[in-house]
Each structure stands twice: as C-alpha cells, then as structure tokens.
Amino acid sequence: MQRSDIETEVIAILARQLLLPPDEIAPDARIDDLGLDSLGKVEAIFALEERFDISVPFNANAPDQPDFDISTVPSIVAGVERLIATRPA
Amino acid sequence: MRRVVVTGIGTVNALADTVPGTFEAFRSGRSGIGPLRFRDVDRLAIRIGAEISDWNPEARFDPRELGLLDRVTQYALVAGAEALAMAGIAEPLGPRGGVILGTAAGGLATWEDSYRAVFSEARNRVSPLVVPRLMHNAPASHLSIRHGFSGPVLAVSSACASANHAMGLAVQQIRLGTADVMLTGGAEAMLCFGGIKAWEGLRVLAPDACRPFSLGRKGMVIGDGAGVLVFEAEEHARARGARILAEVAGFGMTADAHDIIAPNTEGAARAMQLALQDADLGPQEIGYLNAHGTGTLLNDRSEAAAILQVFGQSPPVSSTKAAHGHAIGATGALEALACLLALGEGVLAPTLGCTQQDPDCPVDLVQGAARQGRVTAAMSNAFAFGGLNAVLVFRAAG
Numbered sequence: 022m023q024r025s026d027i028e029t030e031v032i033a034i035l036a037r038q039l040l041l042p043p044d045e046i047a048p049d050a051r052i053d054d055l056g057l058d059s060l061g062k063v064e065a066i067f068a069l070e071e072r073f074d075i076s077v078p079f080n081a082n083a084p085d086q087p088d089f090d091i092s093t094v095p096s097i098v099a100g101v102e103r104l105i106a107t108r109p110a
Numbered sequence: 111m112r113r114v115v116v117t118g119i120g121t122v123n124a125l126a127d128t129v130p131g132t133f134e135a136f137r138s139g140r141s142g143i144g145p146l147r148f149r150d151v152d153r154l155a156i157r158i159g160a161e162i163s164d165w166n167p168e169a170r171f172d173p174r175e176l177g178l179l180d181r182v183t184q185y186a187l188v189a190g191a192e193a194l195a196m197a198g199i200a201e202p203l204g205p206r207g208g209v210i211l212g213t214a215a216g217g218l219a220t221w222e223d224s225y226r227a228v229f230s231e232a233r234n235r236v237s238p239l240v241v242p243r244l245m246h247n248a249p250a251s252h253l254s255i256r257h258g259f260s261g262p263v264l265a266v267s268s269a270c271a272s273a274n275h276a277m278g279l280a281v282q283q284i285r286l287g288t289a290d291v292m293l294t295g296g297a298e299a300m301l302c303f304g305g306i307k308a309w310e311g312l313r314v315l316a317p318d319a320c321r322p323f324s325l326g327r328k329g330m331v332i333g334d335g336a337g338v339l340v341f342e343a344e345e346h347a348r349a350r351g352a353r354i355l356a357e358v359a360g361f362g363m364t365a366d367a368h369d370i371i372a373p374n375t376e377g378a379a380r381a382m383q384l385a386l387q388d389a390d391l392g393p394q395e396i397g398y399l400n401a402h403g404t405g406t407l408l409n410d411r412s413e414a415a416a417i418l419q420v421f422g423q424s425p426p427v428s429s430t431k432a433a434h435g436h437a438i439g440a441t442g443a444l445e446a447l448a449c450l451l452a453l454g455e456g457v458l459a460p461t462l463g464c465t466q467q468d469p470d471c472p473v474d475l476v477q478g479a480a481r482q483g484r485v486t487a488a489m490s491n492a493f494a495f496g497g498l499n500a501v502l503v504f505r506a507a508g
Contacts, residue, residue: 059371059372059408060370060371063311063312063313066313067311076155079313080313080314080316080317080328080329081312081313081314081329081406081407081408082313082314082316082327082328082329082405082406082407082408083328083407
C-alpha cells in the first residue's frame with residue numbers, strides 16, 4: 022500500500038471521528054488541534070487496527086507514546102506504514 | 111439517628127481467601143498480580159491480573175447447588191460466611207436482616223460460556239440455569255437465602271463504585287430502621303476472555319504492572335474477588351455482646367454530570383466533603399485515606415487534586431490496587447478492609463509498584479512498605495466510570 026493511500030485512509034478515519042469532511046483535515050494537521058478527545062483517539066486507533074489489520078501499541082496512560090506517535094497526521098501515517106511492514110504474514 | 115458499626119468481615123481475593131491472609135499480605139506488601147491463566151488468554155494483549163488461584167468450587171459447594179453459582183456468587187458466599195462467623199451471627203435474622211451487594215458485571219463468565227456454546231460451538235441450547243446464574247442480584251440473593259436474611263435485599267451496580275455505593279445504602283437502611291443487620295460489600299469476577307477483551311479496547315489496562323501515583327504508570331490491572339462486611343445497628347451489636355471492629359461514620363455520594371469516562375476533581379472532592387460532614391469529622395481527623403488510585407494517569411492526577419482540595423495538607427494515602435488488583439464492583443469492599451486494618455492495628459497498607467512518585471500527585475503516599483500509625487478515622491474513595499463517586503468514612507470503635 023502506497024503512503025498516499027494510507028494517508029487518505031487515516032484522514033478518512035479521523036474525519037469520521039470528528040464528523041468533518043475529509044478535505045478539512047490537512048495532511049500535516051496536529052491531532053490535538055483537530056479537537057479529538059481521548060475517547061475519540063481510542064476509537065480512531067481501533068478503526069486503524071480494523072482497516073489495516075494491525076495492532077497499535079497505544080496506552081492511554083502514557084503522556085508520551087514512544088511506540089506509536091499519534092500527535093499528527095504524518096506521524097500516524099508513518100506509524101501505520103511501519104506496522105504494516107512488520108505485520109506477521 | 112442510629113449509629114452503624116462493623117461486626118464482621120470476610121473476603122476472597124487474589125491475596126488470600128480469608129481476612130487474616132489478606133491482612134498479612136497488606137502488612138507484608140505482597141501483591142496478588144500475576145499471569146492470567148484462563149482460556150484463550152493467548153489471544154489477549156493484556157495477560158496479567160489479580161486472579162484467585164487454585165479456586166476449587168467443588169470442594170466448597172454442594173454439586174447440586176454449584177450449577178446455580180457463577181464464580182461471582184461463589185466468592186460472595188465464601189466471603190459472607192467468613193463475615194457472619196466473625197460477627198457471631200449463626201441464626202437467621204428474618205426481616206431484620208438485609209443484603210446490599212455491589213457488582214459491576216455480575217455473572218460475566220456465564221454470559222461468555224453460553225455465547226461461546228451457541229455462537230462458536232454451534233450448540234443449540236444452553237444450561238437452563240443461565241439467567242439465575244448471571245443476574246446481578248444473584249450474589250445478594252444467595253446470601254439472603256443461605257442465611258435467612260429477608261429484609262431489604264438488592265444489588266447495586268455503579269461500575270467501580272458499586273461496593274461503596276452498596277455499603278452506603280446499607281448504612282442508610284440501618285439508620286432508617288428498616289433493618290438491624292446488613293450484609294454488604296461487593297463481588298466481581300470479570301477475569302475471563304471477554305471481560306479483558308472488552309477492557310483492552312479502552313487502552314487503560316497496564317500490560318506489565320499496576321503503579322498507582324507513580325511515574326511510568328500504564329494503567330489498571332483487573333482483579334477478582336469479594337468483600338462482605340456485617341454492618342449492624344450499634345445498639346443491636348451491644349445488646350448481643352458483639353465485638354465492634356469499627357463504626358461506619360459517614361457516607362457521601364455525588365455524580366460529576368460531566369463525562370462518561372474522564373474523572374472530575376470537583377465531583378470527587380464533593381463526595382469526600384459530604385462523607386466528612388456525614389461523619390461529623392474535620393479533614394484533619396482522617397489518619398488514613400485509601401485512594402481509588404487505579405494507576406491511570408487521569409484518575410491519579412484528578413484524585414490527588416481532589417484530596418489536596420479537601421484536606422489542604424494530605425493525610426497518609428495509599429492505593430491497595432497494586433496488591434488486590436482493581437476488583438471493579440468489589441474493590442471498595444476490599445479497600446474497606448484496608449481501612450479496618452489501619453483502624454484496628456495501626457497498619458497502613460502500602461502502595462505497591464510505585465517506583466517514583468508522580469510530582470503531579472503530591473499526596474503523602476504510603477509506598478513500598480506498610481507504615482505504622484495510630485488512626486482514629488479512615489476514608490475510602492471510589493470513583494466510577496459514568497462520573498459516580500462514593501466515599502465512606504470509618505471511625506475506630508469507641
């Protein structure tokens with residue numbers, strides 16, 4: 022899967038959570054600026070896992086997420102790309 | 111208004127299947143958390159919990175009744191029998207006795223086993239006893255039936271505050287005069303595949319350890335168990351010469367009316383203040399506070415702020431959840447036992463798992479090892495999903 026395809030899917034997932042049209046989410050948007058709350062993040066991660074058949078190492082209790090950075094759209098795309106690459110066959 | 115006292119306590123939890131064993135674990139700082147061992151655990155991301163190991167229901171119950179008893183009820187019955195034996199109550203109390211027990215999930219494993227049978231194993235029928243096994247009032251009703259308590263009997267379900275709400279309502283029954291003796295507390299048995307799978311999605315469970323109020327915390331660790339306490343009108347207890355363990359002096363409950371998950375400092379603080387008012391105590395008189403202390407970032411910081419708001423200067427605080435796990439609807443009852451240990455023996459059970467206290471939780475944290483101290487009043491906090499807060503205050507027997 023191309024990086025641009027992943028980006029489109031990530032933005033679509035965020036848009037569904039935020040009840041926004043996808044074109045209102047910039048490819049370099051910061052997640053907190055979009056107004057996604059903590060439950061919204063958990064739901065978005067669930068959607069990423071279902072969409073890409075990956076397991077996202079995310080814990081709501083750690084202020085920093087060394088294993089999966091969800092602070093921006095590009096960081097999520099990079100994280101998904103890495104998880105797809107290491108997905109067990 | 112009638113005063114309410116505690117005359118008996120009983121428990122089954124990951125630390126021990128008796129009160130003395132649990133107290134010994136509190137004194138020595140032992141944890142009951144370990145690898146989970148139930149069916150399909152290899153399909154979970156979270157594989158630790160405070161399970162009750164070597165539970166052997168066949169050795170504890172008649173085979174003819176066991177078909178009716180989900181584990182949540184088994185735990186309640188064993189804890190209830192210990193509590194009543196300690197209280198010296200062997201005769202049925204009839205309408206003057208009641209049972210109010212908390213549980214968040216009731217007979218969850220019964221749901222799971224039945225769904226597994228019909229969905230996964232394509233079976234066409236399930237046990238005819240599924241409904242009476244899984245209903246939330248099964249633990250309370252079985253205690254009522256077994257011991258002949260025919261007054262106010264019901265279940266209370268308010269997630270992680272269930273047991274504290276149950277105990278608070280039990281106090282009110284005795285104060286109102288609708289019963290003289292109440293069996294109360296909570297029971298929970300969420301440690302099964304579906305129970306943890308449901309929690310996993312919220313991303314609030316720790317994969318490695320429970321670390322309340324600690325930097326590096328990764329969340330809650332779930333535990334199973336039951337705590338049952340005998341609450342009794344003081345004059346009733348004195349008239350029969352019962353040993354009084356402590357007074358249940360105050361109860362406060364509030365709702366945040368704010369968020370279904372995120373805690374709210376204001377709602378928690380109001381519940382603590384109401385409990386102090388109800389007990390007619392000043393904050394400086396609380397010598398031990400058993401915190402809700404789940405080991406989640408949101409709870410610990412919000413709770414610490416609420417404690418400092420109510421107390422100004424923090425009393426000694428500990429969370430015992432890294433020992434018995436977060437027993438959800440039973441946890442308040444297990445934590446009431448820690449308060450009774452503090453009042454009775456001056457032993458403040460430690461917060462385990464705290465490697466470095468979070469500077470954003472600047473309470474006087476009892477950590478690492480138990481602390482000795484004379485305690486004349488103790489507070490126990492429970493704050494639930496749904497924004498429900500229930501706080502109890504216990505006072506040393508006078």
